[in-house]
Amino acid sequence: MTQSSCEKVRDVAGIYLNPPEAAIVLCVDEKTQVQALDRTQPIRPMVPGVPLRQTTEYKRNGISNLYAALNVASGKVITKMTVAHRAVEFIDKKAPKELGVHVALNNYAAYKTDPVRT
Template structure:
């Protein structure tokens, strides 16, 4: 949280994470892939007196994973779609992000505490880049990662209830959303939650876990 409210001078603070999945009903769930869902027939458009209609069944046209990095100083997003999210894809994405950062710049990366972010390959990558520092969010605290706001926007504005006839069409829609966001909607990220709110959320979470354990 300190990196949000009082970032280091002359440093870049990045919020990095992988995408959510949007299923056929339009709801989203935490996962590593976005599905390109089509319909067996094209939807019939809305017209006076009639709502838009769609077939009840869908056609799966493949999946992709979006890796994204949000620059908290500008609100701009760098994104890259990949077939899978492993350490290899994660490091390739970081190399892609690093291309847009001046050499010698201190870079602080806020990211989830998952295995693909902590592998031996990742540790080796960091050894060769002393200007880069990772800061992991607590377990089950993805909501603390600023880029989650962009994923929510992507799901609401572009992926929810969308119909894609191919995976390429889905990827193009994601890339178009990122491009539009960076050109028109990007704003510096501002952390608004109070410290006491975080403490209370932490207490409630542990209380819930204790209750679940006692009921087993």
């Protein structure tokens, strides 16, 4: 049985406002396809009366994906950069097994896989 939108909002808000004891609550999002660009010429520094100058030409060095997780209790942000954007890159195998982990995610397909749910 699927939850209604209202029930989902109550669940997410409830876990933020009243997190379980001995559990980690994370709010996760990603920024995909961040272009790694490099200028073809060095940037010229500012000097009095002359603004910073840089060329508009750049070299493409591929793309990266940025994941960020906010630990709701501590306010600490955990980040991870990956080359691919799949479930296997998303999973952190170092997560403490003795603690419950509650994660708020969007509907990206990679998050719906069995390894991520586990």
